[in-house]
Amino acid sequence: MKTLRLGLAGFGTVGSGLAKILHENREIIVSRTGREIAITTVLVRDAARKRAVPIGAEARFTTNPDDLLGEDIDVVVELMGGVDAARSLITRALESGKHVVTANKHLLALHGPELFALAASKGLGLFYEASVAGGIPIVQTLRESLGANRIERLTGILNGTANYILSEMTTNHLDFGTALKQAQDLGYAEADPMLDIEGFDTAHKLVVLIRLAYGRDFPLGKLPVRGITQVSGQDIQFAREFGYRIKLLAQAREVDGKIEASVQPTLVKHTYLLARVGGNYNAVRVEGNAVGPIMLHGQGAGGAPTGSAVMADIMALCRGLNAPCASFDNTGFGNTPLPPADILPKGEGVSMHYFRFSVTDKPGVLASIAHTMAEHDISIAQAVQKGEHQSSDVPIVFLTHKARQSAVDEIIRIIDGLSVTLRPTVHFPIL
């Protein structure tokens, strides 16, 4: 069988991780796929730079994207990140008849449907296991293993940097800035960590997972996203007292045929496995109407775990191409276009909630807040008020029973307008 020839775009952490796997595990890979796989061309910014990674004498480095589109490439592996250049490269690769493997969640979240349509029209594979949760095989699991299920709920911890920061704030009582600095020193966070901590990276991944779970396209712009910069040490401490951990959760579920989805810091009961996902690990919990709850846990980033997922896609392409004819269903829905998701209006979502009100310590303040909540049908499950004697700024924390989002938004508007309220109310949902 002919060697499968890869053209890599990008040779950073994941690209060099992939080359290392291909080098070290060559024998295993060949025994499984029945053919050699070689990196023949690598698109980089600086082709002259020396690189320590073993990549095969035949590989050439280039700065010209056209070099990935020639006769000598079977599969373009896009690991360069970013949106515009990657979109152009993948489009041109598919138009040139190349299969594509990508780890680019941002690109897929924004332009997935267009790229899937192009791949389908050409009968090509466009695989993306590495785009969500690194080495955890959640794309494969949703697309194939759980394919017979109606997915009732999908919950994920999908950003290792955010989870590391929250874990350090919880376990070692670090403040946000120190924990972030530590994540950066350990190489977890990007130099500009905005995508990680503001929840956008998690949002990109959730859009990809919603397509796989529901066969619907949920526009990124319609997804409510909150990051972890709003989580204070004080909230983490209050949550702990009630038996919860705060996690940055991606969530999607189907409610009467409508999809409700969000990315936000969320209180998770400490006995749940999701609460125990520590450090920079990722996890995805899927509840199917047949399979029940399934959880997958592992490394969500890094060169080797992500490279493992990229390699799994390349091997899947190999297996397909080993047949005299190949057929690739990239979305898990037979290459039919994905209709837009019917989205649950934001106000209609129902959840338990955590509220922290910052108020002046005057008689009747707690009663008046509680009264406002009762008027809006929000029922309080647990409460704590912790003020120093005569303190002018007192936190009041309420945990509520299930409440409608519209009522939650309304009471926050009212309470934040009260003269006794000193700072905007902090609130997170409870899983």
Next chain:
Amino acid sequence: MKTLRLGLAGFGTVGSGLAKILHENREIIVSRTGREIAITTVLVRDAARKRAVPIGAEARFTTNPDDLLGEDIDVVVELMGGVDAARSLITRALESGKHVVTANKHLLALHGPELFALAASKGLGLFYEASVAGGIPIVQTLRESLGANRIERLTGILNGTANYILSEMTTNHLDFGTALKQAQDLGYAEADPMLDIEGFDTAHKLVVLIRLAYGRDFPLGKLPVRGITQVSGQDIQFAREFGYRIKLLAQAREVDGKIEASVQPTLVKHTYLLARVGGNYNAVRVEGNAVGPIMLHGQGAGGAPTGSAVMADIMALCRGLNAPCASFDNTGFGNTPLPPADILPKGEGVSMHYFRFSVTDKPGVLASIAHTMAEHDISIAQAVQKGEHQSSDVPIVFLTHKARQSAVDEIIRIIDGLSVTLRPTVHFPIL
């Protein structure tokens, strides 16, 4: 596209679970596979018995296996269990050109290689996701998603009944008999629970997983197997005091190119996710040299979760058959015959250990046991002796550092021969 026609062998928990999924999730399944799937024939013991499960008017019940081999069946789904009749049916089905989906770990453990060879010679699919860990997609994950990894270690809780019993003994302090009775009342355990509690069911599953992870055939008869009947409440309590839980673990790892594997009750540190697998849940932890540690957690049995896995296999067949030509790699190693595993001799295994010695309370007994261990290079990490004053039967518990199995066997032989030893020494490895 033509309807895919299934012939079911067996209509117990899993068979009726499958029929229910096909009925309830029909729309999802068709949207993913692009074709209808129908159960046309069901092989049962009593064809006249009324059944409450929706299965489609066209389905006929029969007691004649030949009815599964005719022109009107595309896929034989073997859910009857047992070895001989199932082996004969699957062999005949493959010889008749039918694809096969099976949940039968016992059959695969004993006769997998012969059946895989037959399927390969006919170019047919022989799929078995449901044979290990119910709804957890561990077969798919090992065969495909982690295919680029050298698997360094595989650890599984693969029998829900055994895990339920151990969990109840640990959490609710039930004795073995009461916990087993409870598992039977809940429908978890088989009427004859011997396969569950003696570890054989777990062993069957481990043999299947070793093939997928290592591409080697590990003969069932060469696998050391210990069940949970040897685990007493006393041992669970001692383990807890040291911060461990006792779990029935299937384990395999590669040591210098040799495979070490076993099924035995094992102490697991309470902070590990595996220690937190409760009730009748299953979990599999896989450590790959690229992906790092991955854990999958979910329902390991029951009609709906197992039916979900069976249906995933049927849908994978569909996807394959949707191409003008189909190619099926059932083992994940390109249909080449699996060579026998090079097995690590039992004495060469290295592990930390838990020992409970039952001895007469005489001066110097602890010292003499400790001395015997030291002589055999077994180093004690923690010790506890708990005797009532003047009691004649005292448990001495040692947790050791890493020790060779041959030394462990030898000191047990020596200590069990001492006159002060009242009952055989209990010992379990520590993960």
